[in-house]
Ligand code: SAM
């Protein structure tokens with residue numbers, strides 16, 4: 111459906127848990143915010159929301175977290191979501207630690223793509239950023255994902271001081287069909303304390319190594335990444351610059367937190383409490399659809415990352431799902 115600014119909204123992100131097996135220092139360094147299990151939406155409830163979303167033309171779904179693969183039954187949930195009538199695409203965002211043994215099953219059930227978050231290209235840096243010595247397992251996850259034939263991308267957040275890692279991360283796109291996407295840190299949760307370099311700084315580093323790097327007009331996902339190609343790279347380099355370059359006029363998404371808050375914009379804490387509807391007896395499809403419709407219609411025009419005082423979102427990215 112379209113919102114009041116004429117933007118077509120066809121994509122929703124489901125954060126299915128606020129728990130995680132890593133402690134990325136820009137996201138949940140202290141293991142913040144563990145909700146009681148009964149406060150999280152059940153898979154059944156997520157599927158009810160999905161059925162309502164589909165009626166409004168939302169056909170593309172992202173499963174995220176926290177770390178989605180730590181929630182028991184995640185694979186079966188993805189299978190059920192994927193087979194819901196009207197659902198055209200289901201993708202997963204994961205830190206990759208638990209991915210390797212699950213990748214064949216995820217491919218078999220028709221998962222449309224995997225984004226693996228990786229902010230460092232060596233074990234010591236990885237441990238310093240995430241708090242855990244799990245670099246090797248993430249690489250196994252990446253290899254297993256590719257071997258299973260899953261469309262695989264890497265998401266790398268541009269942390270302060272990451273300039274020295276940009277080239278080693280970009281090399282993952284060198285010999286394999288992996289898109290490596292660099293993401294500006296957003297001032298949400300811990301991210302507000304760790305602003306890093308912007309798109310121009312990263313492009314400068316990349317162009318010294320691959321001088322023919324050039325922008326390409328390709329749609330390669332649901333998001334706002336600008337893609338670049340080079341004769342020396344098999345995959346693409348993506349840049350997601352929500353902070354330095356606003357792309358709100360092209361925004362196509364809403365988010366559902368693990369506790370059932372429907373968030374129309376990342377920047378603001380406000381949302382619609384779908385859990386209250388789902389558990390308050392008003393959980394018929396029409397009521398849910400109407401609640402979604404109203405929330406989407408009232409989606410704010412733009413984020414306010416450039417004005418710290420206006421950001422009302424207090425939750426961590428691990429609760430929201432990125
Ligand atoms: N645990 C999974 C993972 O790491 O991919 C899924 C959830 S995580 C919150 C989703 C994405 O948000 C990750 O790629 C992570 O790097 C990114 N992220 C977290 N905090 C961020 C911030 N402040 N700015 C930009 N991206 C952020």
Ligand code: SF4
Nearest residue numbers: 130132134137176205
């Ligand atoms: Fe966990 Fe993902 Fe947050 Fe890292 S970014 S702490 S992996 S939820």
